[in-house]
Amino acid sequence: MKHRSSTLTLTLAICALCAPLASQAQTEVQWWHAMSGPLGEWVNDLAKDFNASQKDYKVVPTFKGTYDESMTAAVAAFRSGNAPHILQVFEVGTATMMAAKGAIKPVGEVMTEGGAKFDTKAYIPAVAGYYTAPNGQMLSFPFNSSTTIFYYNKDAFKAAGLDPEKAPTTWPEVALAAGKLKAAGHKCPFTTSWISWTQLESFSTWHNTLFATQNNGFGGPSARLAFNSPLHVRHFENLANMSKQGLFVYKGRANAADVSFPSGECAMMTGSSGLYARVSKEAKFAYGIAQLPYYPDVAGAPQNTVIGGASLWAMAGKKPVEYKGVAAFFNYLSKPEVQSASHKRTGYLPITMAAFELTEKSGFYKQFPGTDVAVSQMIRKTTDKSRGVRLGNFNQIRTIIDEETEQIWSGKKQPKEALDTAVKRGNEQLERFQKANKS
Structure with a gap:
């Protein structure tokens, strides 16, 4: 009996050690954002739903104040080596982020290296074009795009x-x-x-x-x-x-x-x-x-x-496994059903045509007249004068x-x-x- 008891004690001790190791296997992805009120609730729900959909990664959303404040905080954090994995930046900061050499990792690279499917043609052209560099590479992930x-x-x-x-x-x-x-x-x-x-x-x-x-x-x-x-x-x-x-x-x-x-x-x-x-x-x-x-x-x-709102930028200097988590999260956000639900809830644009079509088929625009206005204003053919403003x-x-x-x-x-x-x-x-x- 004594031998069996000591074996049981040893087994329990080993299991106690295993438990924290198992939880540590989950890779954390820090996401800094500027959404408060009902939009803050939406952001938290997106992270919660993604976390519940798989076991490898845990996205941790953190409110960092207004768009201005969150961008300032991220710049300071990057300089001290503590930048988040994902930073929400309003469209006004796009040219500044594009010029911040070494501070960001282009979203196209993140998605490709993470093994996630990423077709830039799936996004509404006026949205994708705004966040795309002159060489055709998409630099940030369209998120809460508004007009x-x-x-x-x-x-x-x-x-x-x-x-x-x-x-x-x-x-x-x-x-x-x-x-x-x-x-x-x-x-x-x-x-x-x-x-x-x-x-x-x-x-x-x-x-x-x-x-x-x-x-x-x-x-x-x-x-x-x-x-x-x-x-x-x-x-x-x-x-x-x-x-x-x-x-x-x-x-x-x-x-x-x-x-x-x-x-x-x-x-x-x-x-x-x-x-x-x-x-x-x-x-x-x-x-x-x-x-x-x-x-x-x-x-x-x-x-x-023109586009408003913000996009999500992957910050530089993170581990490959962490970028895989970022790619998995961005891939989740791109799903037509996730995009459509966000569009219905917030009024932000459905960033892909598939999400727009899914919303239309659901009868949402007929049930709530006017909710398609933002999309119809944005999917018109743009000219050189109307593509957007990026300064x-x-x-x-x-x-x-x-x-x-x-x-x-x-x-x-x-x-x-x-x-x-x-x-x-x-x-x-x-x-x-x-x-x-x-x-």
Whole structure:
């Protein structure tokens, strides 16, 4: 009995040692992101579902603050040798990441080396093209790709005597609707988030007009800003007039205005298709989703809108087994059923055509009218002027645009002066970036 007891003790001791070894066999993949609220819940669920789908890898998502903050944290972590495996970077940081030699591992390499199937042609062209280098190599993995769309409060429209089933399609119609909403007592008829993205970047491609030379930066690092054209000035003069009359209410930089639409405070808004997750969850009123307004007298309008949101970058210097885990996770995210579910939940684009078709077949777009607007705006044929905007120091340029356009809303500068100054200051940033990245 004593012999059997000691054998049992030894067996239990060995098993106790085996348990941690078995759990250590699972490779951890650190994922830093900038998603909060309902979108943060979505990101956590994606990691949880992937982890449950296999036993080799464990993706650990970590919220690192805003897009700006997470990118800054990753740069500092990379320099100290503690970078995550995956970093979510907003589209504005794409040119900066492309120029960060030695800091990233192209997603094409990660997928090929990881033995994952990776066909760039499966992705929506406007999405894949944005994250592809001039040599045709895809550098980052399209993730939460969004575009700019128009939201409106159907209940507020009805109360103001407007047709709740008919969104304004042109900017003159937006101004007229705003006037009626104000007359009906609405204190915030129209607002927007992301001024540069919605009112200059997407506005430019939607009207097939250059935001910057060199085909908006895709043609090379010598690009210079061009958003002080007569069309851009005219648009900001109209917005300035609406602001003076209380028809357009500026709510702040970045996505500060996002809360004002689902809360019912503002009746019309231009913002990210990714805001749908919040609107569908929080809005206590009937709402509509429509395409961006345009100026009907501009030849070629409407064309297509530009990509927003972010992509996932694989950071350099990791072990082969860890990159296999990254590839497996990216492969999981590419599955049509996973993409379609994310699209339905968040309003972000389904990044593959297969996911778009699956969503369409499910009847989702018929059940929730307007949810296909973002996709239809993006899958139109793009031109050299409308492919997107990819510039160095783009984040700094957006801050300059915020600073200068805020001078318009406060009445301190005329639109032309503000846009001219933004172009001049922004070009200094482009020149700086060009000098710093000369090979």
